[in-house]
Amino acid sequence: MALDCASVTSKHLTVWFVIVVCAAYHLVSVTACGAVYEHTIDDFCLTKFQMDMEALDQSLWCSWEDTLELYGELTNCTYVIAVKMDCFWPNRLVDEFFIRVHRLYFKNCSLSGRLLQDPPNRILGPFILVPVLVTLLMTALVVWRSKRSEGIV
Secondary structure, three states: OOOOHHHHHHHHHHHHHHHHHHHHHHHHHHHHOOHHHHHHHHHHHHHHHHHHHHHOOHHHOOOHHHHHHHHHHHHHHHHHHHHHOOOOOOOHHHHHHHHHHHHHHOOOOOOOOOOOOOOOHHHHHHHHHHHHHHHHHHHHHHHHHHHHOOOOO
């Protein structure tokens, strides 16, 4: 069976054409989602989130229970706009957007949602004192055993 050179070339051209069209579509889709998408989520999502956060007492900004709904609405807003604009979600712009939001509103919050502080001395003291005493006791025990076994052959 001889292969027809024209059919092989035709198949290769068809495959390459599909690849180029898909790549061009994704390139146009990604570039169209650049500044326009960023501007849109700033105008709609961030503006509403800013108003909601201003209405919330600033001492509650690190309380996950108090900000969960607002944060969820912000996330959904970026998703809905991405879908309407035929953009991928999540994308680099969404990541940068949320990093900006976190730097503005949650920079003083810990991962658990509470401000970090040292524990009181009555709790911290035993965690320091016990290992120090155990180390000293074990050192004394090793020295005592090594002196005691010197006379035994």
